[in-house]
Amino acid sequence: MPTSLFLQDTQKQLWILQRHVSAPKRLSKSRHRLHQLRVSLKHWRALLRLLRAVDPTFPYPEVNAPFKPVFAKAGALRCWQIHAGVLEKMPGASEDFWDFYQEYIRRNVRKARSAFRKTLRKTELPNWDDLEAEFRLSGKKCTKAALHAYFGTLREVIQHLVQVLEKRTSSHTLHELRKNLKEYAINRRYAMQYWKLDPGAPPEIPEDHANLDDLLGRWHDLAVAGAQLGNDLRNQDWPATIVADGNQLLKVWKKEARRLLQAVVLVLESAKSTQTA
Secondary structure (H helix, E strand, O other), X not given: OHHHHHHHHHHHHHHHHHHHHOOHHHHHHOHHHHHHHHHHHHHHHHHHHHHHHHOOOOOHHHHHHHHHHHHHHHXXXXXXXXXXXXXXXXXXXXXXXXXXXXXXXXXXXXHHHHHHHHHHHHOOOOOHHHHHHHHHHHHHOOOHHHHHHHHHHHHHHHHHHHXXXXXXXXXXXXXXXXXXXXXXXXXXXXXXXXXXXXXXOOOOOOOOOHHHXXXXXXXXXXXHHHHHHHHHHHHOOOOHHHHHHHHHHHHHHHHHHHHHHHHHHHHHHHHHHHHHO
16 A cells, blocks of 8 residues: 555654764764765655645644754854865865864854754654654655646746856855755655656656756855855954955855756756757
8 A cells, every 4th residue: 555655654764863862972973974864855845846836735833843943053064064075075275274164164063963963862753653653644645646737836936947048147045945955855755766656757857867967066065155155254353364365266156056057957958958859
């Protein structure tokens, strides 16, 4: 029975999240474990959104509420870790700025790690017994017609974002496209696994989208790091020489982010021309 497998796997997902949250110190110190937690939370959230779409009575806000602060604090910590990684990988920083900014990032990693641990210690995720009835009811409403409608709506959103990017490259639009593509990919796997339905790839997106995913991931990391660096340069009381060096590095990061954005657009244009040929 599809509903039975769906419920078993959903219960397992919740158990995995509970296990992660139960070890705040170990989780906050391990990049790998933190990544696993964020992946699990993204899959959980995508599934909740699918259930909300097929069943308007599904209590999405209430079910998702305990997970939101964990996701937010995990994201804040991950952002600083990404920031450190970008600074390591991207050339262009003077030696003085590199040393100065690395120490600044390390301090913020420690603060974010502490805030993350405090949030986890206060977090009480729901038990499966509290959720099973809602998931069982909404799982039964995942008919093929309801799933087709959900994926159809999501495809329209993705197609619109691609069309907007073709006219005007925009970081906001690219970020929205990345989020919707992730939701589509996650729930496409769930639809195939539980309900034997493959909605197919979104229009104008390459079926083999590994290269697109890589470009989007690299662009996102650089965009996050660049936004933080720009904010720091505007608002921190730093020496003038450090600010000048930081602005030079920011120009390098922005240029690379624009290059990656254009590379994404080229991949999308190529996929579109292939599909319409």
